[in-house]
Amino acid sequence: MNPVGIWRRMARGVRALVNRPDTDREIADEVQHYLDLATEAHRAQGLSAADALRAARLELGSATAVREQVRSHGWENAVDTAVADLRYAGRRLRAAPGFTVVAVMTLGIGIGASAAIFSAVKPILFEPLPYPAAGRLTMIWEAGPDGARLAGTFGAYRTLEERSHSFDALAVMKGWQPTVTGGDRPERLEGQAVSSSYFRTLGVSLALGADFQSADDRRGGTRVAILSDQLWRRRFGADRSIIGRTIPLDDDPYLVVGVLPAGFEPVLAPAAEVWTPLQYDLADGRAWGHHLRTVGRLKPGVGIDQARSELAAIAPDLAKTAAAAAGFFPGGFGLVRLKDEVNGGVRDALWAVIGAVALVLIIASVNVTNLLLARGAHRQGELAVRATLGAGRARLVRQLLTESLLLATLGGVVGMAVAWLGVRALVAASPANLPRLSAIAVDGSVFAFGFGLTTLVGLAFGLAPALQAAGRDPPEGLQWTTRRTVGGHRRTRRALVIAEVALALVLLVTSGLLLRSLSRLLAVDTGFEAANRLTMQIQTAGHRFAADSVTTGFFAEALDRVRGLPGVVSAGLVNQLPLSGDRDEFGAHFEAGPAEAPKAFNGFRYAVSPGYLETMGIPLRRGRLLENRDQAGAPLSVLISESLARRAVPVGDPIGHRLRIGAPDGPAYTIVGVVGDVRHASLGLTESEAVYTTLAQWRFADNAMSLVVRVARNPGALAGTAREAIWSVDRNQAIVRVATMEDLVAASAAERRFALRLFEAFALAALVLAAAGIHGVMSASVAERTREIGVRSALGASRGSMLAMVVREGMALAGVGVLLGLAGAILATRAIEAMLFGISRHDPPTYLGVTAVLGAVALMACGVPAWRAARVDPATTLRTE
Amino acid sequence: MNEPNGDVIQGTLDLLILKTLSLQPLHGFGIARRIEQISRDVFKVNPGSLLTALQRLERAGWLDAEWRQTENARRAKYYSLTRTGRKQLEVETADWNRRALAVARLLKAEG
Numbered sequence: 001m002n003p004v005g006i007w008r009r010m011a012r013g014v015r016a017l018v019n020r021p022d023t024d025r026e027i028a029d030e031v032q033h034y035l036d037l038a039t040e041a042h043r044a045q046g047l048s049a050a051d052a053l054r055a056a057r058l059e060l061g062s063a064t065a066v067r068e069q070v071r072s073h074g075w076e077n078a079v080d081t082a083v084a085d086l087r088y089a090g091r092r093l094r095a096a097p098g099f100t101v102v103a104v105m106t107l108g109i110g111i112g113a114s115a116a117i118f119s120a121v122k123p124i125l126f127e128p129l130p131y132p133a134a135g136r137l138t139m140i141w142e143a144g145p146d147g148a149r150l151a152g153t154f155g156a157y158r159t160l161e162e163r164s165h166s167f168d169a170l171a172v173m174k175g176w177q178p179t180v181t182g183g184d185r186p187e188r189l190e191g192q193a194v195s196s197s198y199f200r201t202l203g204v205s206l207a208l209g210a211d212f213q214s215a216d217d218r219r220g221g222t223r224v225a226i227l228s229d230q231l232w233r234r235r236f237g238a239d240r241s242i243i244g245r246t247i248p249l250d251d252d253p254y255l256v257v258g259v260l261p262a263g264f265e266p267v268l269a270p271a272a273e274v275w276t277p278l279q280y281d282l283a284d285g286r287a288w289g290h291h292l293r294t295v296g297r298l299k300p301g302v303g304i305d306q307a308r309s310e311l312a313a314i315a316p317d318l319a320k321t322a323a324a325a326a327g328f329f330p331g332g333f334g335l336v337r338l339k340d341e342v343n344g345g346v347r348d349a350l351w352a353v354i355g356a357v358a359l360v361l362i363i364a365s366v367n368v369t370n371l372l373l374a375r376g377a378h379r380q381g382e383l384a385v386r387a388t389l390g391a392g393r394a395r396l397v398r399q400l401l402t403e404s405l406l407l408a409t410l411g412g413v414v415g416m417a418v419a420w421l422g423v424r425a426l427v428a429a430s431p432a433n434l435p436r437l438s439a440i441a442v443d444g445s446v447f448a449f450g451f452g453l454t455t456l457v458g459l460a461f462g463l464a465p466a467l468q469a470a471g472r473d474p475p476e477g478l479q480w481t482t483r484r485t486v487g488g489h490r491r492t493r494r495a496l497v498i499a500e501v502a503l504a505l506v507l508l509v510t511s512g513l514l515l516r517s518l519s520r521l522l523a524v525d526t527g528f529e530a531a532n533r534l535t536m537q538i539q540t541a542g543h544r545f546a547a548d549s550v551t552t553g554f555f556a557e558a559l560d561r562v563r564g565l566p567g568v569v570s571a572g573l574v575n576q577l578p579l580s581g582d583r584d585e586f587g588a589h590f591e592a593g594p595a596e597a598p599k600a601f602n603g604f605r606y607a608v609s610p611g612y613l614e615t616m617g618i619p620l621r622r623g624r625l626l627e628n629r630d631q632a633g634a635p636l637s638v639l640i641s642e643s644l645a646r647r648a649v650p651v652g653d654p655i656g657h658r659l660r661i662g663a664p665d666g667p668a669y670t671i672v673g674v675v676g677d678v679r680h681a682s683l684g685l686t687e688s689e690a691v692y693t694t695l696a697q698w699r700f701a702d703n704a705m706s707l708v709v710r711v712a713r714n715p716g717a718l719a720g721t722a723r724e725a726i727w728s729v730d731r732n733q734a735i736v737r738v739a740t741m742e743d744l745v746a747a748s749a750a751e752r753r754f755a756l757r758l759f760e761a762f763a764l765a766a767l768v769l770a771a772a773g774i775h776g777v778m779s780a781s782v783a784e785r786t787r788e789i790g791v792r793s794a795l796g797a798s799r800g801s802m803l804a805m806v807v808r809e810g811m812a813l814a815g816v817g818v819l820l821g822l823a824g825a826i827l828a829t830r831a832i833e834a835m836l837f838g839i840s841r842h843d844p845p846t847y848l849g850v851t852a853v854l855g856a857v858a859l860m861a862c863g864v865p866a867w868r869a870a871r872v873d874p875a876t877t878l879r880t881e
Numbered sequence: 882m883n884e885p886n887g888d889v890i891q892g893t894l895d896l897l898i899l900k901t902l903s904l905q906p907l908h909g910f911g912i913a914r915r916i917e918q919i920s921r922d923v924f925k926v927n928p929g930s931l932l933t934a935l936q937r938l939e940r941a942g943w944l945d946a947e948w949r950q951t952e953n954a955r956r957a958k959y960y961s962l963t964r965t966g967r968k969q970l971e972v973e974t975a976d977w978n979r980r981a982l983a984v985a986r987l988l989k990a991e992g
Binding site: 026027029030031033034036037038041059060 | 908909910911913914928929932936955956957958
C-alpha cells in the first residue's frame with residue numbers, strides 16, 4: 001500500500017467517524033438509488049409497480065443489511081464498535097454503582113500501592129547511580145583478617161594512587177560542616193572535604209567554573225570551594241559572578257571555583273552542599289588516621305575481582321609503610337561496587353516490600369475477579385439473550401473484556417492518585433538513611449508502570465468471567481435465569497477466596513513478625529537511661545577557637561551555665577552521643593605483659609566531662625568514674641566498657657592495666673574503672689567496645705560536643721533556656737540536633753518502624769479484602785441457595801442449624817486458606833529474616849496470633865450472610881418459585 | 882445443483898468493476914447492469930457485495946466518486962477510475978491472465 005493510500009484511508013475514516021450521520025445518509029441514498037433503478041428495470045420488463053419493487057428488494061436483499069454491510073467496511077467501524085462496547089460497559093457499571101465503587105477502590109488501592117512502591121524502589125533497585133558509567137564506581141575500605149571494616153587512611157589512598165593500575169581515578173572524602181557567615185544569619189552547612197580527584201572520579205562536570213586542580217590538594221594551599229546548585233541559589237541568589245569571589249566559611253575566606261549542575265545528586269553524602277579539598281599530606285598527623293572513605297573508578301574492562309587481587313598484592317607493602325610511619329594498616333582491603341555499597345543495606349528489605357505489595361495487588365485482583373464472577377452469575381440471562389439474538393462468542397468475550405478493562409482503567413486512575421499521595425507519604429515517613437531519597441518521584445516511568453499493570457490486571461481478572469460466559473450454550477444460559485441450578489463457577493470462586501485468605505495470612509505473619517521484632521528492639525537495654533534527658537550538639541567555629549584551651553574553656557563555661565539552670569539535675573558533655581549517628585572509633589592498644597603479644601581493639605572513643613556517665617545513667621561496674629581530679633597534668637585515667645574488659649583482660653582485674661589510644665606509641669592511660677556497655681551505633685548492634693577519657697586528658701579539643709541534661713520531668717521544655725544559657729557565653733556558636741534521648745532511641749528504630757508501617761498497611765488491606773472476599777462468596781452462596789434453604793426450613797430445619805451451615809461453609813474455606821497461608825508464610829518469611837530482631841521467623845506466638853485474628857475476621861465476614869440465611873422465610877421463598 | 886453458477890468468482894469482482902469503469906464513469910446500478918450485459922448474464926452481481934466493493938475501492942484510492950444528475954434528473958453517485966486505479970487494473974488484468982492461462986494448461990494436461 002502506498003503512503004498516499006494510507007493517508008486517504010485515514011482521512012476518509014476520520015471523516016466517516018466525524019460525519020457519521022452524513023456518511024450514513026450517503027450510503028442510504030446510494031442503496032435507495034440502486035433500488036429505484038432496479039425497480040424501473042423490472043417494470044420495463046413488464047412487471048407491475050408492486051411486483052417490480054418486490055423483485056428488486058429480493059435481489060438486493062434487506063436494504064438495512066446492505067447498508068450495514070457497506071458500513072462495516074473500514075477501520076473506523078472497529079473504533080465504532082469499541083466505542084459502542086465502551087458505552088455499553090459504562091452503562092453496565094453505572095447501573096451497579098455499589099459493585100463499581102467497590103471494584104474500582106479495590107483496584108485503586110492495589111495499583112496505587114504497587115505504583116507508589118515501584119517509584120520508591122526504582123532508583124535503588126532498577127536504576128544505576130546517577131553518574132556516567134556508574135557501574136565502574138567502587139567503594140574501597142581497609143579490612144582486618146576477620147573482615148572487620150575499618151575506615152580508610154590518607155596514607156593508604158596515596159599508596160593506591162601510586163601503585164594500583166586498576167583505577168582510572170581514586171578519591172577520598174570525609175564529612176565537613178562549615179558555618180557560612182555574612183548575610184542575615186549564620187548557617188551551618190553540610191559538606192565534604194575531598195581529594196581534588198573527587199568529581200573527576202564520579203565523572204561529574206561542573207555547571208559553572210572549574211573543577212578542583214591537583215594543586216588544590218597541597219597542605220596549606222589556597223582555600224577553595226565548590227557549591228551545589230541548591231546552595232548557590234539559596235544563599236547566593238544564583239549569581240554567576242560568584243566564581244572567583246570568596247565566601248566566609250568558619251571565619252576563613254574560601255575562593256569559589258565552581259558550581260555543580262542542578263541535577264547532581266551527591267550519593268556519597270546526600271545532604272552535602274559544599275566541597276573543599278582535603279589538603280592532607282603524608283607528613284600530616286592525620287595521614288594514618290582511619291576516618292576517610294575511599295571511592296575508585298575502575299578502568300574500563302577491569303573486573304572487580306581483578307581489582308581485588310591487585311589490592312591484596314599491594315597490602316603487605318602498605319602494612320610496612322604504615323608501620324614505618326607509626327600508622328596502622330589492618331592487613332587488607334575490601335572492595336565492592338558503589339551501588340551495592342549505597343543500596344546494599346536496604347535492598348533485601350525492598351524486595352520484601354515489593355513482594356508484599358505484589359501480594360496486595362494479587363488479592364485485590366482476586367477480589368475483583370470474584371465480584372465479576374458473582375455478577376456473571378446474575379448476567380447469565382442477559383448474555384444468553386444476546387447470544388440467542390446472534391451475538392458471536394468472540395463478540396461477547398470482547399464486550400466483557402472491554403468492561404473489565406474499563407473497570408481496570410478506572411481503578412488505574414484512582415491508583416495513580418493513590419500512588420501520588422502514597423509517594424509523598426512514603427518520602428515524608430521514610431527513615432533519613434534510605435538511599436537516593438531525593439530521586440523518588442512519580443514520573444513517566446511510574447505512570448507507564450501503572451498503566452501496564454492496569455492493563456495486565458484488567459485482562460487477568462476479566463478473562464475468567466469472559467471465558468466462563470462465552471463457554472456456555474445459550475439455551476443453558478437461558479435456563480440460568482431461573483436460578484434453579486448451582487453451577488461450577490462456585491468452585492472457581494471458592495478457590496479464589498481460599499487463595500485470598502492464604503495470601504492475606506502470609507502478609508499478616510510478616511507484619512506480625514516485624515511488629516514483635518520492633519517491640520523486642522525497643523525493649524533492648526540501651527545501657528543508659530533515656531527518660532528525662534535532653535540533648536543538643538554545640539559546635540564551635542571560627543578563629544577564636546584556634547587554640548584548644550579556648551574551645552575547652554568555652555565548653556566548660558557553657559556546661560556550668562546549664563548546670564545552674566533551675567530544674568537541671570545534672571549535665572555532661574560528650575564528643576559523640578549514643579544513637580545520634582556520631583561515630584568516632586580509635587584503636588585501644590593494651591600494654592602487654594612480658595610474655596604476651598600486644599593486643600589492640602577497635603572501640604568508640606568518648607571524651608567526656610566528669611558527670612557525663614552519671615547524667616546518662618551508665619552504670620559503674622568496677623573501680624571509679626571519671627572525676628574533676630582527672631584534669632590536664634594529672635595521671636592519665638581511662639574507663640573501659642565491660643565488653644572491652646572481657647575481651648582485653650579475660651582473667652584478673654582490669655583496673656590498673658594500661659592502654660594507649662589511637663597510636664601505639666602515644667601516652668599510656670591507666671584503667672581506673674569499668675562501666676556498662678552502651679548501644680552506640682544502633683539498638684540492634686552490639687558493638688560495645690569503648691574507652692572514656694575526660695575532655696581535659698584527651699590530646700585535642702573536639703570542636704563539636706553533645707550536651708546531655710538530666711531534668712526531673714519534661715525534658716523538651718528546657719531546650720529554649722538551655723540554648724540561651726549556652727549563647728550567653730558566646731552568641732555565635734551553632735546549636736543543632738536538639739532532641740530528647742527518647743527521641744534518639746525512637747529514631748534509631750525508625751527504619752524498622754517504617755518497614756513495619758508499610759507491612760502493617762499492606763496486611764490490613766489484605767485482611768479487609770480477604771474478609772470482603774469471604775463475605776461476597778458466602779452472600780452469593782446464600783442468595784443462590786435461598787430456595788434450598790427455604791425447603792430445608794420448611795422441612796423443619798431450625799434457624800440455628802441454617803446459621804451453623806453457612807458459618808461452617810465459610811469457615812471451612814477460611815480454614816483451608818489459613819493452612820495454605822501458614823505453609824506459605826513459613827517459606828515466605830525467609831525474605832524478611834534479616835529485618836527480624838530477637839525472634840525466629842518461625843515464632844509460634846506470631847503464627848498463632850495472626851491465625852486467631854484472621855479466624856475472627858473470617859467469622860465476622862460469614863456472620864451477615866449466615867444471619868440472612870437464618871431469616872429466610874420458607875413461605876415467601878417457595879411462593880416466588 | 883444443476884443451475885449454472887452465476888456468482889462472481891471470488892476476488893474477480895474488483896477486476897470486473899475496474900474494467901467496467903475504465904470504459905466510462907457509471908453509478909452502482911449501471912456497473913451491475915454493464916457487467917451482466919457484457920458477460921451475457923453469466924455473472925449476477927450481488928448489490929450488497931458491489932456497493933461494499935465500491936466503498937473499498939474508493940477508500941483504496943482507485944476510484945473517485947461524485948454525486949451527479951442522471952439523464953432523468955435524479956442524483957446518483959458516479960464512480961470513475963483514478964490514475965492509480967488504472968494502474969491497478971493493468972496489474973490485476975495481467976494477474977488474471979496469468980492465472981487463467983495456468984488453469985487452462987492444467988485442464989489441457991488432464992484432458
